[in-house]
Amino acid sequence: MKKKIIFVQSFKFLDFHYNLYEINELKKNFDVECFDLTSIKNNKIDLHYRYLKNKSKISTFKEISFFKKKILELHDKYKGNLVICFLHFPTTFSELFIYFLLIRKKVNLCIFHFNNFMPLHLSKKFKFMDRLIYALKRLFTRPRQIINQRKILMIHFIIKILFSKIYPKYIFVNSNEYFLEYKKKFKNIKIHRLHDWDGSNFIRSEKKLNSKKKNLATYLSAFSLNSASDSAHFNVGRQENSKIVLQSVDKFFSKLEKKFRLKVQIAKHPREEENFMSPIYKGKKRYASKFHTRELVQSSRLVITTMSSAVSYAALLKKPLLFIITNEHFKNVSLINSTKAISKFFDSDLINIDLNKDYKINFKLKNLTKKRYKHFAKNYLISEKYRKMPNCEILTKIFK
Numbered sequence: 001m002k003k004k005i006i007f008v009q010s011f012k013f014l015d016f017h018y019n020l021y022e023i024n025e026l027k028k029n030f031d032v033e034c035f036d037l038t039s040i041k042n043n044k045i046d047l048h049y050r051y052l053k054n055k056s057k058i059s060t061f062k063e064i065s066f067f068k069k070k071i072l073e074l075h076d077k078y079k080g081n082l083v084i085c086f087l088h089f090p091t092t093f094s095e096l097f098i099y100f101l102l103i104r105k106k107v108n109l110c111i112f113h114f115n116n117f118m119p120l121h122l123s124k125k126f127k128f129m130d131r132l133i134y135a136l137k138r139l140f141t142r143p144r145q146i147i148n149q150r151k152i153l154m155i156h157f158i159i160k161i162l163f164s165k166i167y168p169k170y171i172f173v174n175s176n177e178y179f180l181e182y183k184k185k186f187k188n189i190k191i192h193r194l195h196d197w198d199g200s201n202f203i204r205s206e207k208k209l210n211s212k213k214k215n216l217a218t219y220l221s222a223f224s225l226n227s228a229s230d231s232a233h234f235n236v237g238r239q240e241n242s243k244i245v246l247q248s249v250d251k252f253f254s255k256l257e258k259k260f261r262l263k264v265q266i267a268k269h270p271r272e273e274e275n276f277m278s279p280i281y282k283g284k285k286r287y288a289s290k291f292h293t294r295e296l297v298q299s300s301r302l303v304i305t306t307m308s309s310a311v312s313y314a315a316l317l318k319k320p321l322l323f324i325i326t327n328e329h330f331k332n333v334s335l336i337n338s339t340k341a342i343s344k345f346f347d348s349d350l351i352n353i354d355l356n357k358d359y360k361i362n363f364k365l366k367n368l369t370k371k372r373y374k375h376f377a378k379n380y381l382i383s384e385k386y387r388k389m390p391n392c393e394i395l396t397k398i399f400k
Contacts, residue, residue: 001078001081002029002030002031002081003029003030003031003078003081003082003083003399003400004030004031004032004033004074004078004081004082004083005026005030005031005032005033005083005084005085005399006032006033006034006035006071006074006082006083006084006085007021007023007032007033007034007035007085007087008035008037008084008085008086008087009034009035009036009037009038009087009088010036010037010038010040010041010088010090010091010092010095011038011088011233012036012038012045012049012228012232012233013034013035013036013038013054013058013060014052014054014270014271015054015055015056015270016270016271016290016291017034017270018034018054018056018058019291020197020201021087021197021391022200022204022390022391022392023056025390025392025393026392026395026396029396029400030083030396030399033057033059034056034057034058034059035058035059035060035061035067035070036058036059036060036061037061037064037067037095038060038233039060039061039062040061040062040063040064040067040092040094040095041091041092041233042233042234042235043062044235045232045233048228048232048235049228049232049271051226051227051273051274052271052273064094064095064097064098067098068098068101071084071098071102072105075102075105075107080108082107082108083108083110083399084102084107084108084109084110085110085111085112086099086109086110086111086112086168087112088111088112088113088114089111089113089152089155089156089159090155090159091148091151091152091155092151092155093155096155096158096159099159100166103166103167103168104166108169108170108399109168109169109170110168110169110170110171110172111168111170111171111172112172112173113171113172113173113178114172114173114174114175114196114197115174115175115178115380116196116309117309117311117342117380142231142236142334144234144236145231145234145236148234163185163186163189164188167186167188167189168189169189169190170189170190170191170192170398171186171189171190171191171192172192172193172194173191173192173193173194174193174194174195174196174197174199174380174381174383175193175379175380176193176378176379176380177379178193179191179193192394192398193383193385194383194386194391194394194395195381195382195383195386195390195391196312196380196381196382197391198294198309198310198312198313198316198381199312199316199377199380199381199382199383200390200391200392201294201390202294202312202313202316202317202381202382203382203387203388203389203390204390204392205294205295214263214299214300214301215261215262215263215301216262216263216264216265216296216299216300216301217256217262217263217264217265217300217301217302217303217304218264218265218266218267218293218296218297218299218300218302218303218304219249219253219264219265219266219267219280219304219305220267220293220303220304220305220308220310220311221266221267221268221269221272221280221288221308222269222305222306222307222308223238223242223269223271223272224242224246224268224269224272224273224277224278225242225243225246225273225277225278226242226273227242227269227271227272227273228271229271238332239331239332240328240329240331240332240335241328243279244326244328245326245328245329246278246279246280247279248326248327248328248353248354249279249280249324249326249353250279250280250282251353252324252353253280253286256361260361262301262302263287264286264304265286265287265288265289265296265299265300266280266281266286266287266288266289266296267288267289267290267292267293267296267297267310268288268289268290269290269308270290270291272290276288293310293313294313294317297310297313297314297317297319298313298317300319301319301320301363302319302320302321302322302361302363303319303320303321303322304321304322304323304324305321305322305323305324306323306324306325306329306335306339307323307335307338307339307342311342311346312376312380312381314373315346315372315373315376315377315381316373316377316381316382318365318370318373319365320348320362320363320364320365320369321343321346321348321349321369322348322349322351322361322362323339323342323343323348323349323350323351324350324351324352324353325339325350325351325352325353326352326353326354327352327354327355328354345372346369346372346373347366347368347369347372348369349361349362
């Protein structure tokens with residue numbers, strides 16, 4: 001009997017995640033299933049994702065009781081040959097109950113505690129009044145998110161308090177900081193530092209990289225006209241008007257292409273619809289691809305973004321970053337603050353494309369940017385212990 005691995009996620013499980021977690025590679029050695037618990041938290045979530053159809057096989061659950069029944073049936077069937085991977089710490093008290101239940105039954109339980117980007121402690125970078133205004137704006141515009149974040153922090157606190165008695169078999173992290181912290185605190189848990197998922201994809205495809213530079217720029221798209229945002233999990237829409245943002249971005253690209261004779265190509269966001277109605281595509285005149293971000297970045301002289309975790313590819317491939325915002329983006333205070341902090345960390349240019357008409361583009365990496373890229377890659381993207389092995393091979397070695 002093959003060992004069985006269950007991946008559990010309480011955020012919308014998309015084809016993108018199926019590829020990201022290297023499921024097809026793991027299937028060569030294991031029987032793998034993916035469970036989506038999003039509808040348990042929000043029974044209207046599918047209304048926000050009707051435009052997307054998963055091609056990969058994902059099991060969804062509407063009630064926590066159905067998930068509990070299924071997971072216990074699998075435990076009875078596979079016993080020690082079952083590995084359950086929570087792709088994050090539990091985010092609801094019902095998930096927490098199942099988590100503790102599985103530990104009591106001595107299931108091979110794993111937690112993936114990955115952070116998409118290094119903590120920049122944004123609130124500490126602003127004066128007291130600025131922090132107060134920011135907090136009040138979030139309170140009035142995003143109350144559900146604030147309440148949910150506080151609840152998740154409480155759940156994580158409970159879990160860590162009980163780690164001395166009730167703990168998973170493995171914790172997987174991508175951050176060197178988390179690895180050192182957990183190794184020191186939790187002697188009874190097997191702590192492994194893997195690569196960030198983008199870092200793992202980079203390692204898997206490293207031999208195929210073409211170093212030939214072209215006069216291209218890659219835009220890391222944040223959304224399209226109709227795509228759902230993270231706020232969809234709270235049945236809340238995007239704060240900024242997508243059409244206004246994308247029209248500004250399109251005008252900027254047209255000027256950029258003309259002024260610097262660059263050709264802009266677009267790495268589509270995983271949540272984007274399949275059509276090309278967005279203004280930035282100009283029909284299909286600008287090349288756009290959904291699952292080939294690494295390849296697009298590799299072929300470029302410049303990477304353009306407002307905010308994307310895929311800046312990891314710019315760091316790994318040593319490409320200059322240009323951060324862009326519009327007047328419309330200022331409706332989203334969190335986004336503006338994060339973009340300013342990250343661009344400052346990388347010492348990369350940040351321009352408001354609605355205001356700055358006389359901009360310059362830096363196609364050469366600054367020395368500080370190179371140092372920050374190296375720090376980012378070493379501490380968050382690539383685990384030196386497994387430098388030649390992607391995550392799927394590391395997990396296979398551990399679980400076999």
